[in-house]
Amino acid sequence: MSSAALLLAATAHAQSAAPAQTIAPPPVSAPNTLITELPPPGFRTMTMQTPQGPVTVQWGQPATLPNAADYKATVEQLDANGDGFVTPQELPEHHALSSEFRLVDKNHDGRITAEELSHWQ
Numbered sequence: 001m002s003s004a005a006l007l008l009a010a011t012a013h014a015q016s017a018a019p020a021q022t023i024a025p026p027p028v029s030a031p032n033t034l035i036t037e038l039p040p041p042g043f044r045t046m047t048m049q050t051p052q053g054p055v056t057v058q059w060g061q062p063a064t065l066p067n068a069a070d071y072k073a074t075v076e077q078l079d080a081n082g083d084g085f086v087t088p089q090e091l092p093e094h095h096a097l098s099s100e101f102r103l104v105d106k107n108h109d110g111r112i113t114a115e116e117l118s119h120w121q
């Protein structure tokens, strides 16, 4: 008998001598559930049949932009130093007007008047 066969026999013996272990069954996963909540306003849903089952997709965008209020701002609200003009420094961080300042500033003098702002809104 070769040493390899001996080792094999010894291993088999050890395995059979080991006490039987109770292996817990894997946790039962929650059954597949369908999403039944209504989509947020402005969103649409569509259910497609696929070989794997129905797939519901949802798409759209909020009915109102998160910064919609920025577009209603007036010079009075934004004019921090009260000189009647809005400069980029007076705008709150991430204000919608910041990224469009150069467009709104029609005469490119670096400040926005109420008249210039009225064309933006």
Ligand SMILES: [Ca+2]
Residues within 6 Å of the ligand: 079, 080, 081, 082, 083, 084, 085, 086, 087, 090
């Ligand atoms: Ca000002």
Ligand SMILES: [Ca+2]
Residues within 6 Å of the ligand: 105, 106, 107, 108, 109, 110, 111, 112, 113, 116
């Ligand atoms: Ca201007």
